[in-house]
Amino acid sequence: MTNARLANADDLGALLALFADSDVSRSAEPERAEQIWAQTLAHEGLAVFVSDAGDRIVATCMLITAPNLLRGGRPHGILENVATHPDFQGRGHGRAVVAAALAEAWKRDCYQVLMQSGRTDPRVHRFYEACGFIPGLRTAYAVRRPAN
Secondary structure, eight states, rough: OOOOOEEOOOGGHHHHHHHHHHTSSOOOHHHHHHHHHHHHHHHHHHHHEEEETEEEEEEEEEEEEESSSGGGGGOEEEEEEEEEGGGGTTTTTHHHHHHHHHHHHTTTSOOOOEOOOOOOOOOHHHHHHHHTOOOOOOOOOOOOOOOO
16 A cells, blocks of 8 residues: 655655656756755645655655635645656555645645646546546636746
8 A cells, every 4th residue: 555645855855856757847956946845845835745665755746725715715725746756657656645635635624626737648637537636627727937
């Protein structure tokens, strides 16, 4: 059985290694990553979950929760930075970190958790649906920062 835990300050190197081995976007440079990691751990509305296999982190996701004036004042959550090492996909590690993030969101009384995926691989979408996410429930829009 795979389990998830909250990430800690010592996990940065292992997370950067996971991102380098996974099919996700480029990570921040090491010096900048240290600053970002310190901010992440200090931020009240963020929680990063990881799943270990032996002495390495093989899956992770970040839960962002935000206060809300609507929905009776209940916060909402956003799931970001979901990644599982390719060699460990299908072994329950991704599901464990997502389940831990959702459990934390419900503990924080979020009325919903949103997530988006830009991936076209149908296996990715089946994974999210198996974790309880419902496609098409909302319409997502994104805008990118204009080039300077």
